Amino acid sequence: MSIWSEARLVAGKDLRIEARSKVALTQVLPFGAIVLLLFAFALDPDRGILTKAAPGLFWVAVLLATLLAVARAFSIEEQHGARDALRMSGLDGGAVFLGKMAAIAVELLALELVLGLGVVVFYDIRIERVGVLLLAALAATLGLAATGTLYGVLAAGLRVRETLVPLLLLPVLAPVMLGATRSFEAALGGTTSDAWPWIELLGLFAVIYVTMGVLAFGPLLEEA
Amino acid sequence: MSVVCLRSVVCLLGRFPALTGIDLTVDEGEIVLLSGPNGAGKTTLLRVLAGLLPIHSGEAEVLGHDLALDRRSARRSLALVGHETGCYDDLTVAENLRFAARASGRGTDAVAPVLGRLGLERLAGVTHARLSAGQRRRLSLAAALVRDPELLLLDEPHAGLDADGRETLDAVLAAAPGEGRTVVLVSHELERARALADREVVISGGRVQPETPVRPETEVDPPAPVAAASPAEQPAVPDVSVAT
Numbered sequence: 041m042s043i044w045s046e047a048r049l050v051a052g053k054d055l056r057i058e059a060r061s062k063v064a065l066t067q068v069l070p071f072g073a074i075v076l077l078l079f080a081f082a083l084d085p086d087r088g089i090l091t092k093a094a095p096g097l098f099w100v101a102v103l104l105a106t107l108l109a110v111a112r113a114f115s116i117e118e119q120h121g122a123r124d125a126l127r128m129s130g131l132d133g134g135a136v137f138l139g140k141m142a143a144i145a146v147e148l149l150a151l152e153l154v155l156g157l158g159v160v161v162f163y164d165i166r167i168e169r170v171g172v173l174l175l176a177a178l179a180a181t182l183g184l185a186a187t188g189t190l191y192g193v194l195a196a197g198l199r200v201r202e203t204l205v206p207l208l209l210l211p212v213l214a215p216v217m218l219g220a221t222r223s224f225e226a227a228l229g230g231t232t233s234d235a236w237p238w239i240e241l242l243g244l245f246a247v248i249y250v251t252m253g254v255l256a257f258g259p260l261l262e263e264a
Numbered sequence: 265m266s267v268v269c270l271r272s273v274v275c276l277l278g279r280f281p282a283l284t285g286i287d288l289t290v291d292e293g294e295i296v297l298l299s300g301p302n303g304a305g306k307t308t309l310l311r312v313l314a315g316l317l318p319i320h321s322g323e324a325e326v327l328g329h330d331l332a333l334d335r336r337s338a339r340r341s342l343a344l345v346g347h348e349t350g351c352y353d354d355l356t357v358a359e360n361l362r363f364a365a366r367a368s369g370r371g372t373d374a375v376a377p378v379l380g381r382l383g384l385e386r387l388a389g390v391t392h393a394r395l396s397a398g399q400r401r402r403l404s405l406a407a408a409l410v411r412d413p414e415l416l417l418l419d420e421p422h423a424g425l426d427a428d429g430r431e432t433l434d435a436v437l438a439a440a441p442g443e444g445r446t447v448v449l450v451s452h453e454l455e456r457a458r459a460l461a462d463r464e465v466v467i468s469g470g471r472v473q474p475e476t477p478v479r480p481e482t483e484v485d486p487p488a489p490v491a492a493a494s495p496a497e498q499p500a501v502p503d504v505s506v507a508t
Contacts (some may be wrong), residue, residue, distance in 0.1 A: 041369055053352070053363050060354040060391075116352060120392070124316055125350025125407070129367035130340040262335075 043135045050131065050139025054113060055146060063112055064147045072105035072155050080162050087164070094163040095224030098155060099217055103184070105151055106213075107206050109144050110188035114196050123196065123264065133258015137189055141253060145185035152177055169227045172235045176223030179242035183216045186249035193257055197264040215245055265292045266325075267415055267446040268313060273322035275305075275312050275470075282308040284470035285322070290448060293441040297461035298450045305470040306450040307346075310417045313448065314344040327414055340368065342415035343408035349400045350407060353393035357384055357403055360392060361410050368411040375410055382406045382432055397424045405433065416440060418449035422456060434460060 041049070058064045079097045083090040090097075117123040126136065156177075159165060167173055191209045195201035219238040226235030268290035275283040283305050290296050298306045311317045313326055315335030324331040329338035351360040361375045379385050382402045387395065395403060401424045408416060421437075422430055437460045440447045451457035458464060466473040 041366070046367070049363065049366050053355070056359065057352055057354045116354075119353060121346060121348030121350045122352055124344075124346070124348075125364070127316060128314060128339050128342075128344060128350070129364070130336070130369065131367050 043132055043138070046131050046135030047138035047142060050136050051142040051146075052139075054116070054140060054143035057116055058112075058143070058147060064109065064151075068105050068108045068112070068147070069151055069154060071108055072101045072151055073158060075101040075104055076155060076158055076162065090163050091165055094159050094165045095228065096217075096221045097163075098159050098224065099180070099220045101155055102148065102152055103210070103213060103217060105155075106144075106148060106184045106188055107209065109147050109151075110192045110205060110209070111202060113140055113144055113189070114192045114201070117196065123261075127261060133261055134254035136261065137193075137253040137257035138250075140192075141182075141185045141189040141250070144188055145181050148181045148184060149177070152181065165228060167227055168229060169232060169235070172232055172239070173224060173227035176220055176227070176235060176239050176242060179239055179246055180216050180220035180223075182246035183242055183249060184213065186246060186253050187212055187216075190249060190253045190256065190260075193260045193264055196261075215241060219245070266290065267292050267294075267327055268448065269323075269325040270312075271323040273312065273324050274320045275308055275317055276320045277308065277317075282470055283312065283319075286467075286471055288465065288472055290446060292446055293444065294463070295437060295440060295447040295449070295461045297454075297457045297464045298448065298467055299452075299454060299457075299464055300467040300473075304467045306467050307419055308470075309467065310344060310346070310419050310448065310450060313415070314342060314417055315339045316344070341413060342417060343411045343413035344417040344419070345404050345408045345421055346419045349392065349404040351392045351400075351403060354391060356389050356391050357395070357406075358388040360403065361406055364407040365410045370410065370412060374412065378406045378410045381409070381436070383428070398426050398429055401425050402429055402432070405436065409436070414445060416445050416447045418447065418451075420451055421449060422451060422453045430456070 076097065079093075079101070080090060083093065117126060156173075160167065188209060191205055191212070195204045195208065198204060219241040222238040223235045223242070226232070226238070266289050268288060270286050270288040273283055273286040274281060286305075286309060288309075298309065300306055308317060312319060312324065312331070315326070315331055315338050319332060326338040327341050329335070331338060352363075355363065358375060358379070361378065362372045365372055365374045379388055382405060384399075384402055384406055387399060387403075392400070392403065401421070405418075405421065418437075421433055425433060434456070437447060437449070449457060449461070
């Protein structure tokens with residue numbers, strides 16, 4: 041099998057598990073929605089601030105939900121010795137990385153779609169440039185999923201992984217937060233040229249972490 | 265032809281020397297029983313053979329691949345049935361087996377015969393989470409067989425199985441040499457396992473006991489189990505510094 045076929049196999053397996061367990065639907069999505077609602081409650085007295093801060097608040101909610109999605113993606117490998125079975129399977133480490141990353145990315149895109157609708161409705165904002173927003177969201181999601189998958193396997197097998205992953209991941213994802221928020225702001229009222237440098241930053245970040253993941257995931261899985 | 269060839273293999277679990285100089289050769293088509301007291305290093309040895317644990321020193325070759333250099337290639341042609349199933353709770357029996365088959369590069373048409381062989385057809389659509397302990401053991405063995413391994417490593421395969429399951433397992437083991445499979449198994453059900461095995465290797469204190477013939481020169485009956493030597497009777501561990 042090619043690396044792409046193997047990646048599709050792993051992604052299909054992870055997505056099937058999520059579809060059947062409904063953890064993403066019943067826990068990750070409500071968590072993101074609750075975060076958005078809490079921001080709304082906290083900033084409600086000043087509607088102007090809420091509208092202005094909407095891009096940042098949206099991505100903070102997505103980022104926190106990413107932590108749950110990453111934890112879930114690796115917790116399924118901890119049960120019943122599945123991680124050892126994955127190591128024994130003969131699958132290429134890079135393919136496993138791409139598959140798990142793709143599954144997380146699909147879940148995050150679905151989450152962003154729902155949370156984005158929530159932001160439009162509850163925060164009363166109007167998106168001027170949907171294309172810019174979609175492009176930025178795609179690049180940011182790839183960066184989040186790639187980084188999450190890489191740091192997820194780094195902490196896999198450790199008893200402190202639940203607390204270690206956020207500690208490692210959140211600082212690393214600062215450029216994604218920055219670029220995604222600025223792009224979102226440009227989609228709300230700026231120009232496409234305002235967003236472009238940030239989208240490039242998001243794209244570069246994603247490329248770097250996808251490359252690192254493909255190269256490093258196999259050895260890290262062996263050591264986990 | 266040797267499927268397994270270990271020379272003075274040392275494996276440390278943290279600072280604890282789990283294997284302290286194992287020499288073992290297993291030929292193609294053999295069924296070898298590893299026996300010995302709890303904590304002797306039997307499971308560790310199986311995990312070393314499966315390429316799941318690195319060796320600290322010595323030489324380890326499995327299926328012609330040096331485990332120190334290329335564990336992944338060896339893994340493609342072997343399967344380990346351990347204490348856990350390695351399957352996913354939210355996937356059905358058939359889905360778990362299809363994933364194992366495709367991951368090992370085999371087609372999903374390998375699944376149906378294995379389901380039938382292990383009596384799992386009626387459970388094909390049941391998720392792993394809903395299986396009993398015995399059914400999970402069968403699934404674990406099925407997930408190994410669906411890979412059509414040249415080397416089958418079994419850790420307490422009879423544990424948790426009912427009478428019918430044990431019969432099925434014994435039939436699978438008895439058929440293994442004819443299917444070109446080599447088997448290394450660990451079992452505390454010694455009488456049952458001895459009846460299936462070509463020979464028995466006793467492990468104690470992380471090494472093969474000297475009384476156990478590693479490679480019989482002539483056809484002989486399987487040796488009687490040898491009582492585990494006390495640590496004081498064992499030779500010193502070479503080349504390993506152990507901080508206590």
